[in-house]
Amino acid sequence: xxxxxxxxxxPKIYGTxxxxxxxxxxxxxxxxxxxMGAKTxxxxxxxxxxxxYAFIGWLSRTVEVDAYYVxxxxxxxxxxxxxxxxDWMSGASFVAMAGGIYFGGYTYMAFLVGxxxxxxxxxxxxxxxxxxxxxxxxxxxxxxxxGGNLSRFCAVVVLTLASFTYVTAQINATxxxxxxxxxxxxxxxxWVGLFSILLCSMLGGMRAVTWTxxxxxxxxxxxxxxxxxxxxxxxxxxxxxxxxxxEEVARLAELEAQFGLVKNAAADIAAxxxxxxxxxxxxxxxxxxxxxxxxxxxISLALCMMxxxxxxxxxxxxxxxxxSVKAARxxxxxxxxxxxxxxxxxxxxxxxxxxxLMDPNLATGIIGKPIAEVMSIDWVTAWTxxxxxxxxxFNGDGILQLNExxxxxxxxxxxxxxxxxxxxxxxxxxxAGGMAAAMSTADGLVLAIANxxxxxxxxxxxxxxADVRKRLIVARSLLVVIGGFAAYIASMRITSILGAVAWAFxxxxxxxxxxxxxxxxxxxxxxxxAVAGMIAGLGSxxxxxIYVYPKFMGNPAWLGIDHLRFGIIGASVCLVVMVVVSLxxxxxxxxxxxxxDELRVPSGKTILGKQH
Amino acid sequence: xxxxxxxxxxxxxxxxxxxxxxxFFGYVVFMFGESLNSVSFLGYPLAYxxxxxxxxxxxxxxxxxSANKQEKIDEEFGFDTGEDx
Numbered sequence: 001x002x003x004x005x006x007x008x009x010x011p012k013i014y015g016t017x018x019x020x021x022x023x024x025x026x027x028x029x030x031x032x033x034x035x036m037g038a039k040t041x042x043x044x045x046x047x048x049x050x051x052x053y054a055f056i057g058w059l060s061r062t063v064e065v066d067a068y069y070v071x072x073x074x075x076x077x078x079x080x081x082x083x084x085x086x087d088w089m090s091g092a093s094f095v096a097m098a099g100g101i102y103f104g105g106y107t108y109m110a111f112l113v114g115x116x117x118x119x120x121x122x123x124x125x126x127x128x129x130x131x132x133x134x135x136x137x138x139x140x141x142x143x144x145x146x147g148g149n150l151s152r153f154c155a156v157v158v159l160t161l162a163s164f165t166y167v168t169a170q171i172n173a174t175x176x177x178x179x180x181x182x183x184x185x186x187x188x189x190x191w192v193g194l195f196s197i198l199l200c201s202m203l204g205g206m207r208a209v210t211w212t213x214x215x216x217x218x219x220x221x222x223x224x225x226x227x228x229x230x231x232x233x234x235x236x237x238x239x240x241x242x243x244x245x246x247e248e249v250a251r252l253a254e255l256e257a258q259f260g261l262v263k264n265a266a267a268d269i270a271a272x273x274x275x276x277x278x279x280x281x282x283x284x285x286x287x288x289x290x291x292x293x294x295x296x297x298x299i300s301l302a303l304c305m306m307x308x309x310x311x312x313x314x315x316x317x318x319x320x321x322x323x324s325v326k327a328a329r330x331x332x333x334x335x336x337x338x339x340x341x342x343x344x345x346x347x348x349x350x351x352x353x354x355x356x357l358m359d360p361n362l363a364t365g366i367i368g369k370p371i372a373e374v375m376s377i378d379w380v381t382a383w384t385x386x387x388x389x390x391x392x393x394f395n396g397d398g399i400l401q402l403n404e405x406x407x408x409x410x411x412x413x414x415x416x417x418x419x420x421x422x423x424x425x426x427x428x429x430x431x432a433g434g435m436a437a438a439m440s441t442a443d444g445l446v447l448a449i450a451n452x453x454x455x456x457x458x459x460x461x462x463x464x465x466a467d468v469r470k471r472l473i474v475a476r477s478l479l480v481v482i483g484g485f486a487a488y489i490a491s492m493r494i495t496s497i498l499g500a501v502a503w504a505f506x507x508x509x510x511x512x513x514x515x516x517x518x519x520x521x522x523x524x525x526x527x528x529x530a531v532a533g534m535i536a537g538l539g540s541x542x543x544x545x546i547y548v549y550p551k552f553m554g555n556p557a558w559l560g561i562d563h564l565r566f567g568i569i570g571a572s573v574c575l576v577v578m579v580v581v582s583l584x585x586x587x588x589x590x591x592x593x594x595x596x597d598e599l600r601v602p603s604g605k606t607i608l609g610k611q612h
Numbered sequence: 613x614x615x616x617x618x619x620x621x622x623x624x625x626x627x628x629x630x631x632x633x634x635x636f637f638g639y640v641v642f643m644f645g646e647s648l649n650s651v652s653f654l655g656y657p658l659a660y661x662x663x664x665x666x667x668x669x670x671x672x673x674x675x676x677x678s679a680n681k682q683e684k685i686d687e688e689f690g691f692d693t694g695e696d697x
Binding site for chain 2: 106109110112113116117119120121123124125128242243244245246247249250286287288290295298299302303306324325326327329330332333336337340343344347348597600601602603
């Protein structure tokens with residue numbers, strides 16, 4: 001069936017896979033009609049998709065360093081774009097983003113702009129040059145460009161801190177979804193999630209992660225788009241929701257005016273016993289908040305997410321896998337295209353989902369109805385029992401007001417199919433999509449950390465004479481240890497999904513952004529400058545986070561720079577320190593200057609050899 | 613000026629243009645969110661539309677355009693990396 005090389009057959013292989021997946025969805029739909037239970041369908045979806053990823057992981061096993069670290073540098077642009085999109089779109093993007101827009105409206109949409117715009121920085125400033133460099137990891141570039149073990153070590157520290165903050169949130173998400181779909185406790189779900197993640201990455205490293213991520217992208221995008229188009233078409237909102245929901249957005253503004261947007265007092269919420277993490281709708285859906293401070297808050301959040309994007313190693317390392325510099329650049333464009341397909345749909349999902357809930361003219365609407373009646377709706381009963389939704393009758397009139405309905409943001413995506421009354425097969429599909437999103441990001445992150453530790457710390461600093469076999473054993477053992485540690489932290493439930501995700505971007509931008517771009521764009525940047533910049537940037541960012549975060553010192557934010565935006569402080573300090581120290585120290589030697597010149601030319605051999 | 617230097621000058625120019633476009637769609641638009649929202653586009657308030665889709669589409673277009681532009685620059689100076697996808 002598939003003659004010739006694997007790479008040449010990619011469209012055929014993934015075409016067959018997509019077809020097979022669609023057939024599986026149809027079979028499940030038929031099984032549901034024939035009376036298969038909701039729980040069995042959920043288990044089937046998660047088990048079926050995870051075993052496919054594991055199978056791909058096993059097929060991609062390798063004993064070569066080049067394949068393990070950079071997938072043999074042979075991943076075609078479009079497929080690398082899909083893999084990056086899956087790597088990028090985390091459990092937070094899939095599960096929490098539409099929920100964030102649902103509750104935060106326009107204010108929250110700064111995340112949409114921030115998590116897409118950063119790719120322009122990646123493409124213009126970094127990806128092509130890092131590909132030309134020929135490194136295996138991001139610290140590999142810092143260590144070689146600036147020289148010395150200290151600069152390499154600092155980069156590893158920033159990478160580990162940023163990626164680890166991020167990965168616990170992902171494993172947390174896989175745990176939540178696995179627990180719900182398989183009907184097991186959260187703590188057990190976390191370990192099931194971890195086990196699935198390791199199945200995909202352990203044997204084949206970057207090569208295995210690449211090919212599972214492509215498969216995961218196909219599952220997650222199907223799972224995200226299908227319900228949106230279904231609800232939109234069935235409800236008569238428009239054949240193509242993205243272009244046709246103008247009236248619905250206007251209707252939401254009307255309903256907000258009718259019901260009134262009330263921000264509940266913290267004391268009332270506590271008195272009513274609302275479970276932690278649940279929110280009510282109190283911000284306008286499409287309205288822009290008034291004043292320059294609100295605009296600055298939007299822009300500064302977008303800025304942090306963009307600069308953070310361009311500093312996150314698990315994203316940058318995806319562009320090490322393309323066949324050429326030109327391909328790396330094109331691949332960034334494809335990545336953003338595939339990300340755009342999901343991100344532009346999140347506001348539409350939030351709009352439709354909110355309308356289903358708020359519009360009293362719809363059968364699904366619950367606001368303005370008697371509470372006793374609402375409580376007897378199946379999905380309301382199910383989610384309130386799990387403490388994911390809550391009703392607090394503040395004014396005691398027995399009617400549900402907008403500010404009396406509480407829900408966890410993450411539930412919006414998972415519950416919308418049920419709320420809108422779609423068959424359970426769609427809910428199962430959405431669970432599989434969420435699982436794919438969280439797993440693919442976790443895979444990329446765990447691999448980024450393990451590769452940095454095994455390549456940059458073990459091979460480059462501790463045992464440079466280690467043979468290939470030994471290097472790969474170390475790399476794989478670290479993968480298991482790091483994954484296990486992350487799962488352990490996640491199982492203790494320390495942070496909510498989103499706080500932690502934004503922090504990863506701020507950590508990465510504080511320590512890595514300027515050392516990376518100045519390494520390419522400023523020949524005068526010196527080793528001392530880079531080391532001082534990384535230490536001062538990360539240190540000041542971390543100090544400011546502790547100073548401002550309500551659960552630590554809780555001081556008032558300076559100029560609106562709160563704990564989601566501390567990277568602005570870190571990166572600014574990093575830039576100033578790096579420039580000043582570089583100018584105070586002698587300029588880099590001739591070999592380094594030549595290396596930077598060579599880096600800027602797209603053609604020719606990579607700077608680091610094939611087996612370094 | 614050597615071939616390499618000229619290539620780098622042009623590359624820098626292209627980078628700066630791309631950054632200006634990025635700045636416009638990523639930031640300038642949202643500085644005027646309040647006034648933009650009174651304009652309607654496809655039935656959506658404009659600032660809402662830009663944050664939901666408009667700027668995102670702009671970013672994708674800028675990336676493809678800029679990658680093609682840079683490829684032309686590389687070819688012009690003979691630094692083409694050959695045919696591959």
